[in-house]
Structures are given as structure tokens and as C-alpha cells.
Amino acid sequence: MAPEPLTVIVDGIAVRVAPGTTLLEAARAAGAEVPTLCFDDRLAPFGACRVCLVGLDGGERPVASCTTLCCDGAVVDTRDPTARRVAGAVVELVLSELPAAPAAHTELAAVARSFGLDPEAGPDAARWTGATHARALDDRHPYLVLQHELCISCGRCVRACDEVQGAFALTATGRGFEANVTAGLMGESFQEFSCVSCGACADTCPTDAITEHLLIDLAPKGAA
Amino acid sequence: MKDADLKGRGGAAFPAGVKWGFVAGTTPADGQRVVVANGDEGDPGSYIDKHLMERRPHLVLEGMALAAFTVGAQRGFVFVRSEYPDSLPALRRAVAEARAAGLLGANVLGSGLSFDIEIHEGAGSYVVGEETALLASLRGLRGTVSARPPFPAARGWHGRPTLVHNIETLANVPFIAAHGASAYRALSPGATPGTKLVCLNQRFVTPGLYEVSFGTSLRTICDGLGGGLKDGHTLKALQVGGPLGGILPASLLDTPLDFAPLAEHGCMVGHGSIVAFDETTDMRALARHLMKFGADESCGKCFPCRVGLRRGEELLDRPGPVDRAKLEALLETLELGSLCAHGDGLPAPIRSLVEHFPHELELV
Numbered sequence: 001m002a003p004e005p006l007t008v009i010v011d012g013i014a015v016r017v018a019p020g021t022t023l024l025e026a027a028r029a030a031g032a033e034v035p036t037l038c039f040d041d042r043l044a045p046f047g048a049c050r051v052c053l054v055g056l057d058g059g060e061r062p063v064a065s066c067t068t069l070c071c072d073g074a075v076v077d078t079r080d081p082t083a084r085r086v087a088g089a090v091v092e093l094v095l096s097e098l099p100a101a102p103a104a105h106t107e108l109a110a111v112a113r114s115f116g117l118d119p120e121a122g123p124d125a126a127r128w129t130g131a132t133h134a135r136a137l138d139d140r141h142p143y144l145v146l147q148h149e150l151c152i153s154c155g156r157c158v159r160a161c162d163e164v165q166g167a168f169a170l171t172a173t174g175r176g177f178e179a180n181v182t183a184g185l186m187g188e189s190f191q192e193f194s195c196v197s198c199g200a201c202a203d204t205c206p207t208d209a210i211t212e213h214l215l216i217d218l219a220p221k222g223a224a
Numbered sequence: 225m226k227d228a229d230l231k232g233r234g235g236a237a238f239p240a241g242v243k244w245g246f247v248a249g250t251t252p253a254d255g256q257r258v259v260v261a262n263g264d265e266g267d268p269g270s271y272i273d274k275h276l277m278e279r280r281p282h283l284v285l286e287g288m289a290l291a292a293f294t295v296g297a298q299r300g301f302v303f304v305r306s307e308y309p310d311s312l313p314a315l316r317r318a319v320a321e322a323r324a325a326g327l328l329g330a331n332v333l334g335s336g337l338s339f340d341i342e343i344h345e346g347a348g349s350y351v352v353g354e355e356t357a358l359l360a361s362l363r364g365l366r367g368t369v370s371a372r373p374p375f376p377a378a379r380g381w382h383g384r385p386t387l388v389h390n391i392e393t394l395a396n397v398p399f400i401a402a403h404g405a406s407a408y409r410a411l412s413p414g415a416t417p418g419t420k421l422v423c424l425n426q427r428f429v430t431p432g433l434y435e436v437s438f439g440t441s442l443r444t445i446c447d448g449l450g451g452g453l454k455d456g457h458t459l460k461a462l463q464v465g466g467p468l469g470g471i472l473p474a475s476l477l478d479t480p481l482d483f484a485p486l487a488e489h490g491c492m493v494g495h496g497s498i499v500a501f502d503e504t505t506d507m508r509a510l511a512r513h514l515m516k517f518g519a520d521e522s523c524g525k526c527f528p529c530r531v532g533l534r535r536g537e538e539l540l541d542r543p544g545p546v547d548r549a550k551l552e553a554l555l556e557t558l559e560l561g562s563l564c565a566h567g568d569g570l571p572a573p574i575r576s577l578v579e580h581f582p583h584e585l586e587l588v
């Protein structure tokens with residue numbers, strides 16, 4: 001017998017969900033838009049970006065909807081002013097850590113726009129400014145390029161590599177503001193490590209820190 | 225344990241008896257549960273667990289064994305801060321002695337129960353004192369925090385129900401087992417049950433580790449036990465309970481050392497360190513130092529703390545006035561956005577400084 005479904009109210013709309021459903025899943029099922037950066041529905045929730053904050057049961061403290069499970073009768077407010085204010089400030093902090101504005105087509109740029117922030121404005125437009133990540137390009141892989149300075153440590157590439165592909169070619173490194181990702185442990189490029197060139201990392205990266213070399217760049221020099 | 229109302233001494237003050245109930249109430253598929261003693265003690269100015277691990281290791285091991293017996297655990301670990309080179313051999317020696325006496329290992333004292341303890345050396349990170357990061361580090365993984373739930377009590381070490389306790393919490397358990405809950409409560413009449421170890425920093429005439437009843441006033445602790453400040457200096461403020469604790473100005477020295485009265489002033493008992501600042505301390509420099517500590521030690525998992533503490537450090541580091549609205553919006557983002565009590569707690573001392581020393585912070 002299937003377990004009894006739970007009823008959750010999202011922005012005034014009742015939805016029935018199975019036990020074990022997260023607030024984020026319930027909110028999206030109710031048609032609410034909840035922005036996220038470290039979330040990818042192919043991967044286990046991570047709870048790092050804090051952009052999915054929502055109000056819960058009228059409480060003062062917003063909760064991360066991706067890692068909070070639904071209780072029967074839960075009242076979720078995706079427009080809770082405190083949650084929106086704090087999540088927007090987090091996105092502003094993220095824009096302040098990149099040495100240049102994220103490309104307009106990236107998920108990060110779209111999330112910034114959803115908070116009314118201008119992703120094109122560059123790091124100095126944030127309320128809090130300071131160090132940005134040093135530029136460091138790893139283009140040793142035949143198909144994939146890693147621009148470390150665009151990495152926001154969302155862990156999606158590492159988790160995609162581990163959880164979807166099972167290749168374990170990428171790893172998170174450093175701590176605090178120095179957190180980043182790397183291929184292998186000893187400074188190898190990921191192709192030398194266990195990378196199978198599936199591109200799952202580039203596919204999920206919300207900032208283009210990992211991208212595929214454009215095919216055109218791979219064409220032999222001088223080819224028409 | 226529930227009657228004794230032992231509150232966790234690692235900082236969060238969670239009732240130990242309730243946590244034991246959670247772990248005992250689990251139904252692990254293989255019947256295996258784990259007890260972990262948190263000896264990562266990273267709070268600057270704190271050396272309570274160090275003392276217990278080096279001078280009273282059997283008290284800690286006995287507390288673990290009693291906990292294991294109660295919740296049904298077969299394995300135990302002590303996670304020891306890497307900066308404590310003397311704690312490791314002291315604990316290892318005590319484990320060997322306990323095994324030789326039949327108190328650890330298979331079939332403890334012929335009871336049919338088995339419980340053994342491994343001593344594990346940490347790798348030098350403040351946030352690895354946080355329980356989910358500690359369990360990751362114990363498995364050889366990167367020491368970053370994980371979202372709870374699942375709590376370690378449900379899914380901890382290698383997915384097994386795991387009871388994580390601070391060293392001092394565990395050192396309280398043998399007294400409770402031997403003398404009962406009412407004797408334990410009687411140690412601090414009218415206040416939180418039991419006693420608290422506190423340690424005073426080098427600014428005091430007689431710095432050191434003291435055991436006090438809850439409810440003892442900070443004045444008694446600082447002037448009576450600590451003998452006041454050295455070299456004729458006067459007390460400006462205290463930071464109680466570690467870097468995530470609020471800062472109490474000297475004018476509030478009559479506040480009792482206990483959870484509720486300290487919380488009224490935005491402070492906490494925390495793990496029990498008492499760091500005095502004298503009249504020569506520049507509070508802007510202190511605020512900057514705390515933010516720098518926070519930024520340097522951030523595990524880097526969640527975005528508000530990873531970027532926000534660095535921005536906080538930079539905001540206070542730039543010479544000249546500090547924009548109060550910007551600072552307060554940043555503190556709110558850290559408090560309400562962070563995944564763990566590191567990013568969420570560091571604003572507390574900054575808020576105290578904003579409240580009590582706004583001119584020194586040059587807020588505009």
C-alpha cells in the first residue's frame with residue numbers, strides 16, 4: 001500500500017505530495033517559481049547555495065526548500081519577504097566574487113535577473129565588494145575547458161560526475177572563499193584522470209566555469 | 225539522563241537525554257550504532273576538552289561506554305584535534321588500559337555486550353568540529369558541512385545511527401550514572417543542572433581551567449577565580465563561549481553564567497571559554513579579527529558564509545567609516561542564510577560590538 005499523501009499549501013494553493021517530497025518539489029509542483037543555483041533535479045539536493053529559501057509555517061527564519069521535507073499541512077510561502085531579501089543578497093554576493101559578469105545565457109544570470117539584479121553590472125555593482133577569483137584557465141582537455149575564476153562552488157559538476165556518470169574525475173578543493181573544483185587530485189587535467197568526456201559537468205554548470213570547447217575551435221587551423 | 229537534563233557542552237546545549245532517545249529509538253538494519261566523542265575543540269581560548277582528554281581520559285571513555293550501553297552502540301571514536309599532540313597518546317594509553325581490564329572490546333565484563341573505541345586524529349579545521357563535517361572527516365572525506373536532516377542520530381558514520389557528543393558532555397555522564405539525576409541537579413541549585421568547566425585567557429592574573437556551578441556570576445569567575453586582569457589593566461569586555469559567542473561589556477559583569485541570562489544579552493555559554501579584553505583593545509580591530517577568523521575557517525560549502533564572511537572582513541578592513549546598513553544587511557544574510565552555526569553565529573559578536581561600541585566601529 002502506498003503511503004498516505006501529504007497536503008502542503010504553497011502560496012495559498014493546496015498540493016498533494018508523497019512523503020519524502022521536499023518543499024522545493026512541492027513548490028514547483030504547485031507552479032511556483034523558486035530560483036536555485038546548486039540544485040539539479042538529476043542530483044541529490046546539496047543545500048549549499050541558499051537561494052531556494054522560502055518561508056515555512058509563518059516562521060521568522062526562512063528554510064532551504066531543497067533540503068527540507070514536507071510535513072502534512074505545511075504552509076510554504078515562496079514570496080516570503082525575508083526569504084527573498086536574504087536569497088537576493090546571497091546572489092549579490094555571488095556576483096561580487098566573479099571577476100567579470102556571467103554570460104547572459106547562464107543560469108546564474110537568469111537567477112540574478114529573477115531577483116531584480118543586473119547580472120551584466122559586474123562585481124563592483126554589488127553592495128559588498130572585494131577580492132574576486134583569480135583567473136586560471138585549464139584548457140588541457142580536448143573537449144572541455146575549466147575557467148576556475150567563474151566557479152561558484154555549487155558542486156554540481158562534481159556531483160554530476162559522481163552521481164550520474166560514476167566517473168569521479170572532479171573534486172571540490174580549498175575552503176572558504178578559496179573553494180573551487182579541480183580535476184583529479186594532483187593537478188592532472190581531467191582527461192588524464194578518470195574523465196570519460198561525457199560532458200555532464202559542462203551541461204550542469206550554472207556559470208560556464210566548465211564549458212565545451214566550441215567545435216569551431218577544434219577545426220584544424222586553415223580549414224574552411 | 226532525561227531527568228538529569230544534561231545539556232550538550234559543545235555549544236548548542238541540546239539535551240543529551242533526548243539525543244540518546246533518538247539514537248536508541250532507531251532500527252538500523254545491521255543493528256549497529258556508533259558513539260563519537262567530539263574532541264576537535266577549535267574555539268580560540270578554549271582548553272577544556274584538552275584537559276579532560278589528557279588528565280581525565282578514563283572519565284571520557286567511561287562516559288562513552290555508558291552512552292554506548294544505553295543506546296546500543298558497538299563502536300566508538302574519539303576525534304582529537306590535530307593541534308593537541310599530547311591528547312592522542314593519553315587517550316590511546318587509556319584505551320589500552322581499559323581493554324586490558326576487560327572494560328572495552330568483545331564481551332565487556334562478561335556482559336555479552338561489545339564496545340570498542342578508536343582514537344582518530346583530526347586534520348586541522350575549525351568547522352570540522354561541526355558534527356556533520358566531523359563525520360565526513362572521520363571517513364576520510366573533505367571536512368565540509370552537510371544539510372541536516374538527516375541528523376547523525378539517524379544517519380551518521382557510514383549511514384549508521386550515531387551519537388555525537390562533546391568531550392565535556394561525556395565526562396558528565398559517569399557522575400549521573402553513579403549518583404543519579406537529583407544529585408546532579410543539586411550541583412547548580414536553581415540553574416542549569418551539573419557544573420561547567422570554564423577557562424580564562426592569559427589576560428587574567430590567574431588564567432586557567434575552573435569548574436563552576438551554573439548561575440555563578442561572571443564577576444565571581446573573573447575577579448574571584450581569575451583574580452582580575454594582569455598589570456593593573458581594567459576589563460573592557462568578555463567573549464564567552466567561543467568566537468561565535470556575543471561580547472559582554474564589563475558593565476554587565478554581574479550576569480550569571482547560564483544559558484538564559486547570557487542569551488538576554490546576545491551571548492551564550494557555548495563551550496565555556498572566557499576571553500577578556502582590556503582597555504587597550506581596539507574593538508574595530510577585534511571585529512575585523514573575528515570576521516577574518518570566520519572567513520579563514522569557513523568550510524566553503526554554503527554561499528552566504530563562503531563569500532559573506534570574506535566581504536565582512538573586507539568591509540571592516542578598509543580604513544574609515546563603515547556603512548551600518550551594509551554591515552547589518554550582511555549580518556542578516558549570514559544569520560538567516562547560512563547552512564551551519566559558523567556563518568550563522570559569527571554575526572553575534574559583531575552585533576554586540578555594534579550595540580556596545582558603535583563609535584569604535586566607526587559606523588555611519
Ligand SMILES: Cc1cc2nc3c(=O)[nH]c(=O)nc-3n(C[C@H](O)[C@H](O)[C@H](O)COP(=O)(O)O)c2cc1C
Pocket residue numbers: 231232233234235236237238240262263264265266267350351352353354355356388389390391393394564565566
Ligand atoms: C562551526 C562549528 C564548530 C563546532 N566545533 C565544535 C567543537 O570543536 N567541539 C564540539 O564538541 N562541538 C562543536 N560543535 C558542535 C557540534 O556540531 C555538535 O553540536 C556537538 O559536538 C554535539 O555535542 P553535545 O551535544 O555534547 O554538545 C561545532 C559546531 C559548529 C557549527
Ligand code: SF4
Pocket residue numbers: 150151152153154155156157158180181201204205206207208209210
Ligand atoms: S565548475 Fe561550475 S558546476 Fe562545478 S562547482 Fe564550479 S560553478 Fe559549480
Ligand code: SF4
Pocket residue numbers: 351369521522523524525526527529530562563564565566567568
Ligand atoms: S556556514 Fe560556513 S562553515 Fe557552515 S556550512 Fe556554510 S560555509 Fe560551511
